[in-house]
Amino acid sequence: MINVAVFGYGTVGSGTVEVLMNNGDVIEGFVHDRINVKSILDLRDFPGDKYESRIVHDVDEIVNDPEISIICETMGGTGAAYKFTKMALEAGKSVCTSNKEMVAAHGAEMIALAKAHNCSYKFEASVGGGIPIIRPLETSLTADVILSVCGIVNGTTNYMLTKMDKEGADFDAVLKEAQANGYAEADPTADIEGFDACRKIAILASLVYKKTVKYEDIHTEGIKNISARDMKYASQLGRKIKLLARYESNNNIRYAIVAPFLLTPDNPLYHVDDVFNAIKVTGNMLGEAMFYGKGAGKLATASAVASDVVECAKNIGKHIECELSEEVVSFTDLDVSKKRFFVRVGAEVTAEAKAALPVEEEVKVGFYDEFAFVTKKISEAEFEKAKNELGTGVLNYIRMEDRE
Numbered sequence: 001m002i003n004v005a006v007f008g009y010g011t012v013g014s015g016t017v018e019v020l021m022n023n024g025d026v027i028e029g030f031v032h033d034r035i036n037v038k039s040i041l042d043l044r045d046f047p048g049d050k051y052e053s054r055i056v057h058d059v060d061e062i063v064n065d066p067e068i069s070i071i072c073e074t075m076g077g078t079g080a081a082y083k084f085t086k087m088a089l090e091a092g093k094s095v096c097t098s099n100k101e102m103v104a105a106h107g108a109e110m111i112a113l114a115k116a117h118n119c120s121y122k123f124e125a126s127v128g129g130g131i132p133i134i135r136p137l138e139t140s141l142t143a144d145v146i147l148s149v150c151g152i153v154n155g156t157t158n159y160m161l162t163k164m165d166k167e168g169a170d171f172d173a174v175l176k177e178a179q180a181n182g183y184a185e186a187d188p189t190a191d192i193e194g195f196d197a198c199r200k201i202a203i204l205a206s207l208v209y210k211k212t213v214k215y216e217d218i219h220t221e222g223i224k225n226i227s228a229r230d231m232k233y234a235s236q237l238g239r240k241i242k243l244l245a246r247y248e249s250n251n252n253i254r255y256a257i258v259a260p261f262l263l264t265p266d267n268p269l270y271h272v273d274d275v276f277n278a279i280k281v282t283g284n285m286l287g288e289a290m291f292y293g294k295g296a297g298k299l300a301t302a303s304a305v306a307s308d309v310v311e312c313a314k315n316i317g318k319h320i321e322c323e324l325s326e327e328v329v330s331f332t333d334l335d336v337s338k339k340r341f342f343v344r345v346g347a348e349v350t351a352e353a354k355a356a357l358p359v360e361e362e363v364k365v366g367f368y369d370e371f372a373f374v375t376k377k378i379s380e381a382e383f384e385k386a387k388n389e390l391g392t393g394v395l396n397y398i399r400m401e402d403r404e
Contacts, residue, residue, distance in 0.1 A: 130300030144283030
């Protein structure tokens, strides 16, 4: 029998226990041994819960238990989770986590610590919930040069943009609905400002590049400026607005960005709606491959945690290699990246906008208090300079995602 402990008995933690215990026979078929959840760490008591007797309140009971080999960290954040994860790895216990904040901030450090103590640090569930993407990047796609990773990796914002697109609703109304339905937190900042997606693309870019990409260095824009008007313009252009997280390494340009983009129907991400996520990987030999599914949710995310438990259980006492160095690399080429931009400016600065930016196409949907247009392909630096010159005259702008 292989004993497992779970740190945090919240949504994902309880889901992880459920998957490991309910699917025990299936998992045993892969591991050739029984997985047993021996202990669950949480500050709270859970009277009447099926696994009440396994709840402990002292992390030392788990870390110092020689019978426990694997720990599932589903606490979230980088406070106690950081301290407890280090304690577990230093005790030679593998850690499987869904904690994107931890992986983005300390992933390489934890991998090095696991290697030093002959155990593993696995984080399939940290990006895309139940979508398998970490392991394919680590193993299945290693014969390719990865040119780009681009995806919809936040279900809350994708749900909101889908509702705005289909119903013509404005941002504030859709946000309240998302909160009422449990798709958005009471404080939705991490989602709507793009911070959640930023951490996830930092993890994916780090795995591709094999060095640490700090999420703080990634240019990040959220969806709070997207309005019902933007949706009408998008429809006129035959496009949809999606919050994309992308890593690009092509033509000697390397950068990462999180921002809203206007997509055409021939882009597979155009068709990903509601709370679903999808990640498109482009390799120099593979071409495009897309990973699609539930990007969040109790059992979807727990399934990914459990898959890491299976891998660690098959490698007790060994370190499962993950090529990710603690060396920090910054992507500085965003300014020279070229693309087209959709821009809305106040009608009073139409002449100035035409002088500052190369207009390729005017977009008209009946709003006479503003001027909307698509620029020719220009660099990010050129656009930023013109935007600053126009100041408050710029009502909004969205990058165009054009298929090469």
